[in-house]
Amino acid sequence: MTITPSQNKTLFDYLAALLTGQLILPDDAAYESVRQLWNGRVKTRPAAIARCLTVEDVIHTVRWTREHGLPLSVRGAGHEIFGRSLRENGVAIDLSQMKAITVDPVAHTAQVQSGATAGELIGAAEKYGLATTTGTVSSVGMTGLTLGGGYGSLIGAYGLAADNLLSAQVVTADGQLITASAEEHSDLLWGLRGGGGNFGVVVSLEYRLHSLTTVLSGMLLYPLEQARTVLSNFNEFITTAPDELTIRSGFLQTPDGATALFLSPTYCGAIAAGEEVIAPLRTFGNLLVDRVQPVTYNDLIHQLNVFTPAGRHYYLQTRSLAGLQTETIEVLIEQGLPLPSPFSTINIHHFHGAASRVGVSETAFALRQDHLMIEIIAAWEPQSPDEEQRHLQWAQHISRSLAPYAFKGGYINLLDREEQERVPLAFGSNYERLLDLKRRYDPDDVFHSTIGHLTP
Template sequence: MTILQNSDHAFFKDLAALLTGQIIIPEDETYEQVRQIWNGGVTTRPAAFVRCANTQDVIHALRWVRSYGFPLSVRGGGHDFAGRALREHGIVIDCSPMREVTIDPQTHTARIQGGATIGDLIDASQEYGLATTTGAISGVGMAGLTLGGGYGPLMGAYGLTTDNLLSAQVVTADGQYISASATEHADLFWGLRGGGGNFGVVVSLEYRLHPVTTVLAGLLLYPLDQARAVFHFYNEFITTAPDELTIQLGVIQMPGGMPVLFLSPTYCGSLEAGERVLAPLRAFGKPLADQIQPIAYDALVHSADAMFPQGRHYFSQTRSLDGLRAETIEVLVESVQRFSSPFSAISIHHFHGAASRVSASAAAFAPRQDHLMVEIVAGWEPQSPEADQRHRQWAQASSDALAPYALKGGYINMLDEGEQERVPLTFGANYERLLALKRIYDPEDVFHSTIGHIML
């Protein structure tokens, strides 16, 4: 593999002549702006960004990069904590300018380009009273979210993001454009649904949409001295939660630095039924605030954006639990008491309902039993290398303390380079099938994102 360390625009002239988009190198004024991804702690400096405007640009870029044997990476939305979208001294096939969204209100489907974000899709689909399962931060790229699975506030009713994928258009390692669906390249379609970003460049995706406009949602906030009681109550309450109700749980910090426990329910059925279902939850304990109210789904998705802004430094860890027990509750409470930064948080995602009723073998995403995915997020403004390490150590120690009680594997979108041993455990019986797919569609391991990295 050839490493490209020094380059100028003359070196790329043959490729540039083929592109509608543009090539950005370190000498360009816009390089630092283009290089920035969500996690400001990522300092990787690629040799060039090929800013693709369309599918043909992706094809030209991939064929050119492969002809020279340069290392490459692929960027979609760029909301990446581990920096996997960037490759040191490599070429980035950058799909982030490709953000077009087309909604078909008659068929309840959406088609998006590979760089489109959650916000792009939801803002467009809500004009027609439609939505699909997405995460809760609008800047997250839909392609990356889908390829890893896609937890979100609608998954109890409609499954994971990847469960709503109808087709994906992919440029494969040999530069060919193919469409994968239940009827075309069905083997690849299986692997794209939760198998990670290792089979090609996804240039567009088609989703099933559902009638969703106003949901009953908002935060219930509790002081930390009620945490144990709320955790126990939550663990019991979710066992009978209907599909329409998905409840995120966690701890955030108020502007003054005080940690508060939150419950964040989203009920996507009728508002009247939602009021009845949520009544026992809202009556429990002594909340500091009850912000639950009818809210447009697009507004809900945008409501958490300010909490995790682009450019801040982040380090994340995840563990999945089959529920909360006394031991894990103590780990979580102790972790919160040791927050190393006012910007750190713990968020627990509620996996149940329609998402759990999909067979583990129906798509690459394998952990289909009801569970809670614990996301441990260290966020901080940079001060010193020693401070950076302290924040990372807090997240790592919290993850390690949960590990004895956790399910095998993890959430593939949130594993980092140091957790390769968890990848086969995450896919379970699907791992060998993914290996076989890798040998078919990318036998030379051109794409080896840490997201679902498949070892040949």
Template sequence: MAAHSSLPSAVRNAVRRLRPILGDRLVTTSDPGYESTRRLWNAAVTTRPAVIARCLDADDVRTVVRTARDCGVPLSVRAGGHDWAGRALRPGGLALDLTGMNQVTVARDSATAIVAGGATAADLLAAAQPYGLVTATGVVRAVGMAGLTMAGGYGPLCGRYGLALDNLLGAELVLADGQQVTASPDDDAELYWALRGGGGNFGVVTSLRYRLHPLRTVLAGMILFPVEQARSVLASYRNFLPRCPDELTVMAGFLPGPQGQPVLFLAPSWSGRDLGAGERAVARLVAFGRPVTAQVGPMPYGDALGMFDGGMLPGNQYLLRTRWLADLSEPAVEVLLDAATEASSPYSALAVHHFHGAATRVGRTETAFGLRHDHLLVEVIAVWPPGEPVAAHRHWADRCSARLAPFALPGGYPNLLAPDEPERIRLAYGPNYPRLLAAKRRYDPDNVFGSAVPTLPRISGPRARTRSIG
């Protein structure tokens, strides 16, 4: 124990209890491999937990949760680890690492998949592709399915199949007191409701069951326009979106271009059976301007997600801001265009996600997710290489967000809101917020999962004991 003598006594006690069970899968600051185990994709996150527990199954998770609670050590959960703010790690705490739990089992007959808590979109799609099946995901393959799903899941299939959380049929999770429970329509429907939008505030999800859909290929790709055409192209885009069928979801935004000039992109995804109809829709998008390039074609859905993998390179530093817009008004376009041309870094980007179709036909109170009418989600993505001061990049992102605020809807996407934006988190859930807080009080009265995404406030009032379910 000499190597651990500098650790606080609570952490030392936790290490004593966990080392015989986890062996070298328990990593402290003095152990080999700590730095690589601690590292997240966002190099701006430098948080150092005191100990990291690399779990392989639900029994490991139960043991770690109980130990952290008994010893009084702050707990955090790392699944995909793609929260930009780094809430997967707590300073001096115990990080429960699920990245080794990435198994996926596909049941072709029922068109469902059981996905372990640490699996990414890439893991799920790779397992489902041989059967010609998919489910709704985000736009990047490396993102963990659990974190993405529990707070939302905007992506290329939003119009046809809804958000990722709309395809969640059930989940197994470990509660704050170490109980393993099931959340589904038949096994604690209230917890199932809260998980679909309320994030990781209620427990550690060890497995998720998804509805799958037959879809071997999508018509997808990228259409790039010079920045000088941005106003006219985005005006056409704005007018086009209300007429989009469910099968067509079109993302837009600005990416770094040659000679330091940004380029405007449209990224269509057609998931319908009629390929000809998709090609005609894409031709209309191309005709919005005079594109520099238009590379759109049939491909497996997983390959379509690969288009954005390059924008999430580990080692760079990231800071995100987000706004919800009812539509892409002319003033909002001006704000985005100014931000694109005045970016503090040649690596930064702006993304506009398209929410429509099937995602809007879920009742506002059917899940915890709070915004169910047509809208656009704006991501302001500041990216810079290690070693640069953050101030200029933070100013750029904050300025863009502040200038969009007068045109924005209340709240914002919970998966992207910062931990220090509690009022916007409250507004994001609208009338669902009181019910969500009641679920937090019921399932995690002591705020064991206080670093979850989104960050719900500490609940005061009578403690409610969790109960055995299922």
């Protein structure tokens, strides 16, 4: 169904009357600011945005939208690359105002509404000396992160964000509220742990928390001419890294315009032990910068926010490698550098430890062997279409060059719309089970625009 501007007001008056929250239409003064996602490159314009404040708002919106045959999408915190949370001329369920967090310090759990960010969850948990796996920046929404898997700096000790998901409340495609847990709808809980936002509107999540406040973390910078040696040493070092140590690595541009290699370790055990464990990293090359020090985990995930501001234009490609071979190191250096802008980076996530010990079939997330997930992040201030193409082509070229050495699938949270063929490969032997779940919980493919792009 297509909605013309003249039809908007009359048609949507009925939905607006059902909501506790606001219904935002294109003519409203707040529309542009509400519509905008973290990635300023996304220009999709829904016919209406339902800013839900309650679960009942979500139920009403799902039922009303389906009754009127309109496309439906779901937005959490809005920190998103490819704009899958908005559909042109559709209705967007906006959960970003639903942020309530309740921490149980005795049970070490947190109940989190679906609009909450990593920073908001960790800020609440820190008061009790607790934390869980999150993304590396505080503005990332916990719901989208978790539904796709959820890499982060605590992955070695605590597993993926999805591995810490204990239960979830979900509004289904027919507007029913159900709970997915080990006791009820356990099949759905399995699918929510890394299977994407394909089965309904997740309105709250329950997480397992761990005793943690302070970590040993920071940035080690090495000169570019030593990158081959440092990365070779790094690749050998991580094969025996303890669970408590997870290391991001990659390339960035320094304030003076030079390109540098970085290693960013995070150790979540005793600080003294961590100093001993990471000491070899300092011998891999001639350090330009050493900023590794004790820091609260809450402060750590806020530190990178300045490098990833909302509204900048972003484009991302991703590949996952079993490790760094000579050939893949050459690709990163020869094809990836120089970086196309001061804001662009190549970011390498370290997957190991507790995350690797989860069985392939235990959750929907299937890549459970030690690996490195490469993020090729193009970021720029908008100038011209030609300028945009230069950034896109840079990221795509590196991705194609890494493909012969990479696992055939990919991290579904970071796959582009044009990479649909990689989705079944990402889920591997779990894909057919996910299709069965899709047929059971969303047979009409209402949520096909959300993460994962599964079709029933």
